[in-house]
């Protein structure tokens with residue numbers, strides 16, 4: 001894998017300044033570099049600021065201090081170079097599946113014929129070629145999230161951002177989608193920043209895992225995962241790494257211990 | 264109920280000027296329908312309603328989108344709206360006659376005034392309730408300000424706008440009658456009032472039945488339209504129950 005920096009997060013902090021009494025320092029002085037083609041997971045207790053950090057990278061939320069760069073250029077606003085997938089899918093209910101996928105292509109002015117072709121190809125990639133004309137509300141949660149992933153991939157973003165994309169899905173669907181995401185990322189060589197609160201999900205998917213502390217978050221630990229793919233959660237090395245990381249998180253936030261283990 | 268009414272009128276010695284029997288009303292209805300008189304008055308009423316309503320819809324939706332979306336428009340128009348909204352449209356009828364005469368203008372003006380606000384207010388509420396998540400998703404897919412308004416806020420406000428249009432239409436049916444009673448030479452409102460003056464209570468009833476029927480039909484059409492246009496709304500409702 002090439003080691004060219006794709007995303008550089010340098011000394012970024014975020015404070016929500018609702019009112020003087022209601023100041024939330026979300027994270028402090030975070031620095032992190034993501035290389036081209038790398039899959040990096042952010043893991044941390046809920047409420048520690050993972051989503052906020054991802055929104056900052058997406059250009060959807062302002063930073064209080066620090067810089068975030070994409071290929072050396074400062075990120076100041078959202079755009080199709082950084083596509084984001086949310087836990088709640090965020091599909092447009094008034095658009096059919098294929099027209100959801102085409103949305104980003106419309107926004108950048110791709111002609112109708114090409115939109116349709118690229119939209120169909122993206123749907124095929126996530127295994128939903130037969131559902132192009134369906135409405136989002138006619139699909140299951142797992143299928144909706146596949147549509148959201150297709151909608152993000154079709155615009156060929158430089159970086160794919162995912163915020164707990166499988167958090168609302170049942171265990172079986174989740175592991176199926178993890179497999180598919182892993183396959184798609186291997187096939188397309190996408191640079192990915194992935195937020196999850198599940199350590200095993202992070203290990204299954206990532207080249208590197210970044211553990212965040214509780215709020216105000218800072219980076220607690222970074223681990224490279226070199227296990228061969230496809231990974232097996234029952235492999236002894238996989239299990240050992242899971243236990244090690246869980247222990248770190250348990251130290252970090254004892255009161256979160258149970259939810260972390262359950263995930 | 265109709266049978267009781269019929270019996271009461273027939274055997275109870277009720278003056279048909281006070282309360283004509285259903286059969287008498289039906290007879291009058293059929294004869295007015297065949298002569299084309301009913302269609303003539305109904306068409307006049309509906310045409311006035313349609314023009315006033317269309318103006319209100321175009322203005323209400325456009326202004327609603329602007330006020331809901333642009334901070335500046337909101338700051339400027341909100342006090343103005345709050346000030347003009349409580350004005351009773353019926354109270355405007357005399358002014359309308361003064362300004363526009365008793366022709367088409369005065370009726371259209373009153374209808375527009377009466378139906379404008381529910382459309383406007385629902386559109387504003389719809390735009391303001393746009394899901395922040397949808398906006399984020401669209402922005403990160405490359406949508407600019409105008410595209411957001413037209414492809415995210417407008418469709419997500421559409422069910423609200425539809426509700427506003429439905430409420431406005433039923434208000435329109437009430438107000439058209441009132442305005443025709445005051446200033447018109449035809450139309451169902453005029454027909455009702457004029458027939459009362461010449462003691463043709465049966466025609467009064469025909470007018471009432473006709474305008475009510477048309478209102479019911481229009482509302483039914485609006486409901487069907489809503490179902491056809493917003494299939495995801497019903498899906499959400501059935502999921503929640």
Ligand SMILES: Nc1ncnc2c1ncn2[C@@H]1O[C@H](COP(=O)(O)OP(=O)(O)O)[C@@H](O)[C@H]1O
Nearest residue numbers: 016018024026045046047048049050051052053
């Ligand atoms: N727009 C906002 N205004 C004020 N506080 C916010 C806002 N968004 C998030 N927060 C706060 O920031 C903290 C981190 O939230 P979030 O990034 O969603 O955490 P995570 O994704 O790790 O669970 C939470 O305490 C949350 O209440």
Ligand SMILES: [Mg+2]
Nearest residue numbers: 050051052164
């Ligand atoms: Mg979150």
